[in-house]
Amino acid sequence: MPTHRRAALVTLVSALLALGVPGAVAQAGAASSDHLASPADLYVSPAGNDHADGTARHPVRTLERARDLARTRAAHLTADLTIHLASGTYRLTDPLVLDARDSGTGGHKVVWQGTGATVVSGGRQVTGWSPVAGRPGLWSAPAPHGLTDTRQLYVDGVRAQRARGAVPVTLTQTATGYTASSDTIAHFKRPSDAEFVYTSGESLWNIERNGLGQWTEPRCRIASAEGTTITMAQPCWDNSNKRVEFPDIPGRTVSMVGPGHLTNSGKATYIENAFELLDQPGEWYLDRGAHRVYYMPRKGENLARADVEAAAAEKLVDGRGTVDAPVHDIAFRGLRFSYATWLTPSGPEGFSEIQAGYTVTGDKGWATQGLCQYVEGGTCPFASWTKMPGNVSFAHGQRIDFADDVFAHLGAAGLDLGTGSEDSTVSGSIFTDISGNGLQIGGVDGQTPASGVQVTNNHLYGLPREYHGGVAVLNGYTRHDTIAHNQIDHVGYSAVSMGWGGWPDKIGDPATPNPSHDNEVRDNLIFDYMQMLDDGGGVYTQGLTGTSMADGEKVTSNVIHDQWGLGKSVYTDNGCTYETVQGNVLYHASYANVASRHTDYRDGLGNNDPTLVKDNWWEEGTADGDNKGLVTTGNKIMTALSDVPADIVANAGLEPAHRALLQRTIGGPSAPEAPSRVGTSTAGADALYVTFNPSFVEGSAPVTGYTARAYDITGKQVGEQAVTAADFRRTALVRLGGLPSSGGPFTVTVTAANAYGTSAPSLASLPLTPTAATTLPPAPTSPKLRTRSTAATLAWTPPTATGDAKVIGYRVTVSDGRDPIDVAGRDVLVTQPSAKGMFRVIGGLKPGTTYTVTVAAVTAAGTGPSATVTATTTS
Template identity: 50%
Template sequence: MTAIRLINVRPPRIRRCRPMILAAAALLAAAPAYLSPVAHASTASAPFPTILFASPDGSGSSCALWHPCSITGAQARVRSLAQDMSSDIRVELFSGTYRLSAPLQLDARDSGTNGHSVVWAALPGAKPVLSGAEQITGWHQSDPAKNIWSAPAPAGLQTRQLYVDGVRADRASGPLPVRLKKTSTGYTADSDVMAGWRNPSDIEFVYSGGAPYWSLKTGGEGAWTEPRCPVGSISGTTITMAQPCWDNSTLRPQRTDGSGRSYNLVHNGNLGNGSIPAYVDNAYELLDQPGEWYLDQSANTIYYIPRAGENLRWADVEAPVLQQLVTGQGTATAPVHDVTFSGIQFSYATWLTPSTGEGFNEIQANYTLTGPHGYDQEGLCQFIAGGTCPYGAWTKEPGNVSFGYDSDIRFEDDAFVHLGAAGLDLGDGSQNDTVEGSVFTDISGNGLEIGGVDMPEPTTQADHTSGVQVLDNHLYSLPVEYHGGVAIDVGYAEHTLISHNQLDHTAYTAISLGWGGWPDKIKVQATPNYSNNNTVSDNYINDAMQFLADGGGIYTQGITGSSMDTGEHLTGNVITNTLDNGHAMYCDNGCTFWTASGNVLTGNVSNDWGARHADYRPGASGPDPLLVSGNYWWQGDHDSVDGNAVVSGNHVIASVSQAPVSIVRNAGLEPRYRWILADRFGASVPEAPGQVAAFAADGTAYVGWNPTFVDNGSPVTSYTVTAYPGGASATISPADLAKTGYTTISGLTNGTAYTFTVTAHNRIGESAASLPSAAITPTATTTAVPGTPTSVSADPGDGTVSIHFTPPAATGATPIIGYTITAPGIAPVHVTGHDYVWATSGNGLYTVVSGLTNGTAYTFQITADNAVGSSAPASVTATPGPAPVPTP
């Protein structure tokens, strides 16, 4: 057996004897694993590591097996040993919750030296949790009629999250109880009901983006955003909104050049839907659903309605207090380096800025406007007088675990879960870091952030974010609070490798790379930057874009390199089932030197790869250089060469089963990491569905919604829609919802106004009800059918044809619910689903018809269908056949 050097081994304390003996046995049994090459030397030549021990109730600084120290004690001991390391230093953590009173702050003194590493790792079989929460106890039922329970909160507690037995509770929220009219400082309400609510300055208005699903109106600053602003005060019917959030949300100056854009160029810039919020958040008066909670800061009291099966007398209730758990902030000349975290769970941290007057004023990917002149100065640079530079340098969401100016930092087999900001931020100056075999879930915002957007052209190499590798991780069911966040968000960076990860069930985009491309909207070049040689390969991405719109599985904007060789490369990725006007791969504004090859893209996508954009770089002409080659997809674009933009040798398929097995099997987690797919953190009923909308027909309602993307450890088995008044209901399976995009409730009374809520079910039980839809009134419908689809075209493949069309502007008596494709010799194909009922005449759609005979000409007819009937058909002819081999 390999020897291990233990520090300061002393006789055991009696109360620790058995646990320490067991730990020692486990440690010795696992000794060969401890000497594996974590960071540098081979096993044959590695010197024996120095082992320190820490436990949740540790003390002192000896850090011996028989007398472990605390986390801070271990840090002090590491610093005393790290100046002249002759081997790795390992801090072994016993199981349990390490309740931090302050973040673990690392700097250059905590680094490995002389080619060795400092390793913070779980003991074999241990599950240490670094927590920034306080436990809430002393619960009693304070309102039996509503089953509301309460408990004393620590004096001065501020938090935006609460967890019960490892499951996130929902802040009390609901629909607006009044009608609002916007003013320069907020709103005038049609009644004073909200003036009587407690703690009005704690209330938040949420402006949800997303798809204009039938009667649903967007209220975000773009369909990819979900901003929120706190209320400042309420007096009678006057609601004054908090500053600077209100001005930053409503006063973004608009260009007068006809572009329809604000000076930030991202969008028209101000709140949609007349600036009327989609719902109200964080009010005691809205506490009415199981799983909801409210913190009354003025009374130091927390209120909660238990979910079925929860007993607050012995439940573990955690209120996050710290805003960061671990930080590693070096400098350009003294970086934090050679530190590894292995087998550790990072949990229970919050983020308080959205609760201040700043609110959460989102631009994109959880970047926000802040400060009293955020709306007319921040990041506007050359585009407006007084703008701060560089362009697009808006405020980044912080990470609950955060590093910057660092190198060779490793996170392996860790879990980032139950977090209130971004999970992990590897910011400016992060170099040669690795995130491997880890889980990211139940995170309020972005999962993993790499780089920043404040230094597009750094002056020194130390400022670059370079060489970060993200390998074999599972990121899922996020973001859960700031829905415009991204699972993996990369700003300006170079030599990034994102490979063999699985990303599923994301509210918005799964992976986003690049920044600063929006100036091409006004025919100005994208922001020059140092990004180069970033690769996204062999990832499996499923069910992205489950809540907001206009993103994708992999989204890119801005200049990605200096040539096709040094630009961004997307290869071997399998991307399925993006919703809400989502792209599988999205080449957006300024996307330059972008290559997408050998990817598989199928299932409910509005677009496979984005579109060409004009290249406005000095001396350039035509579209931005890009190569789209050898992919397997629904879209079926013809081969084409347009200047430096090449589309060649792609294949039309109807399902993943028609793609090469080698690509499909290679995508996602490699075999030795697939065990992390079973990792779950808390089990409960699902979160409620979102974006519920409805339209009326004769005695019937058609109700659609976005599927639940947070199932809390157990897949959704069904959804139930309930009508109010009357309680009529209908239940549908997730598979049927995916096929149709809606369900119907019949037997309603014409002339009566109805709203609808949706609940989700899993094996544990039923979710809380969704927010209600807007009211609709069934009436005897006319016989108007939709107009005919337009811009119909067809792209043939091997035994397949991809049929493209644009929805008609005239929907008839009721909205379109699908399309029907017919041709001689084939059974009718009914094209239904979320994206087809979502789309308007401004959206191109397509689908694939398979099982065709190569060499046979088919004339397809396509009709638009509504609740009344079908339109006149449009026709197109195509002859399927194998795709040509791409030209080298």
């Protein structure tokens, strides 16, 4: 990631970064290994020969041959056995399968050592491009031999977008799919290739919520389209629409996670993977029947010279240990894992998401999967849904180490250290451009939990690219795991997700028993998270985390800031028990720094789940106290980052020896990904306010600005307004004025720009006709002033009704005569529809002084009446 993409926190240690050299860690590892090469070591080269003996002078060619030779030597090691992989690309059609026979012995490891330029690839090159007659700008090529399907295409290391666009018909949901307003989709070249995507999120402004919860983005393929009848693929359709609800609790699913069916009458947000939608540079389509790839090049791309890769293999490395025969003592260093796909979402199962990449699967999965004691025939344990696979994966792996590696251009989860993983490490590695979760640890299926996994000094960013409800690090039921000194930034949903199975507290039942204990999330730097979906956090955790406060989960000394969606810095969700949140720096969240209070249903005493929130630097300002087991103590209000001791800030994130990771650029030069979720609100008779989710995939340089464009019902552009990225970060708004007084409604698209170019346009907003705004909003409610000696947190509840325009800000006045404080930002927008609490810190106060503070909502109509609160600062 380029240096200029780092947040202000990282500038405090810029002098240390200047000492780093890109790739230095991996290169040093390779040099050290070469220096200590043993006569038993093996050598592999893309130019080698599998009939050779694997010596330095006569390397073998394939990873499989190197593995087989290593098996003959691994049983009686007296030193580490290193398999030296020369620079270059090693193409796999099947995964490198490792089992107990491939393990190190005698306390020594089998080390797969790359150079930093060693690529383990599941891709097939696409060559032979030619222009498509009658379609200016569109090119095609024969699909590579053996490629029957893929969901990802990359051009010079840059992910291309599967052809997508607005649903071209009006859909009315039926039991098996939809009735369409016309037969347009039935006339698609291959309707059964097309996939409906249901984007979720907070219903703010002129945006529809179409998924299975604000944290999900399910997908289902069309099975057939005949006339106006659209039949959806099964079981995806039923698994997304028939989830069992409690008969005596209206709207509450037995899963207790999200709705029982696709919301908004099941309307799809957009449609993807149809030839007819190929209309933007950077889009592609695989015609499986004709065995041909279509692509519309971006500006500057030359397909005669470009390296075009279709992801083909679904796994690159598959570690198949068992309880009785674990795979163990293996290391991977200096390798890059790329160009793998995942085809299940393209099939009948689709992607019926529950949370964090877990899905409901199987015929009638909606009726029984993971529902345990709550339905007859329910499978256990509760909430044991289907986990997204990893393109690199290990089950029952012990002492498996990944260091100085890159996981990029991948189509499922990047790395899965699954059931039975023990005493393994992931360090000094990069995770980016991954379709789903970055790193997965353990599982939730009740089998052997992961234990002793250490995830340290990694950089995870620019993900998930396809399944936007994915997270950077997903940790299930585990013990003694540590997630420390990582930098996680520019992610679509939560950064770290811990635990599972706490949802039964929604109906007054205790969280699902599980083996988790002694896990910690510490010293991480997390920022620019939840940039696409809502209801998550920088660290999201739920369920029983241990057996006592002593062995419960610890979230300590992290720096977490700049959340975009609706959520919290540290989100202690349902059933989160024995949680410690201590010594963190938490700021710029939407409505809470720490969400903590849940009733403990393990007994009938009415206490809260035991939780300690201590000694954090935050903006929330909640007073000290013991609320039936929820202990809040010693937290400090911060007015600015400069209030926090510099050593606390400097210690978070990558340690000095690993900060060169931030300098590395993965993939070729590229413009940003398009913004998403464009919404509009009236800004007067001739203007619209526009908001959108920014591009969390910034490309090869930071986003410098955005441009919003308005179109009338004929598709003619009628307005345009640019905004810098810095101004948009501050306001979350663009005012698009000078629109025609007639000719509405108008739709709006947004593009993002960086030093390498401009993104494709976003999907268009819903149509809206601007109107004059004359009715002022009512006053906010429940104002509170949480005081300290020289600062106070002003908290209030947004008005639920806003007159004839939406709230775009608040105005705060302080009785000491200072200028009014104008409150703006994304939290203003996302908290208003559901009346989530807002807060802002007021600094520069005097100890022991009484202050009166007012807060008023602002809309296009003006500033409404104020709510008033008076309090005295502490001495």
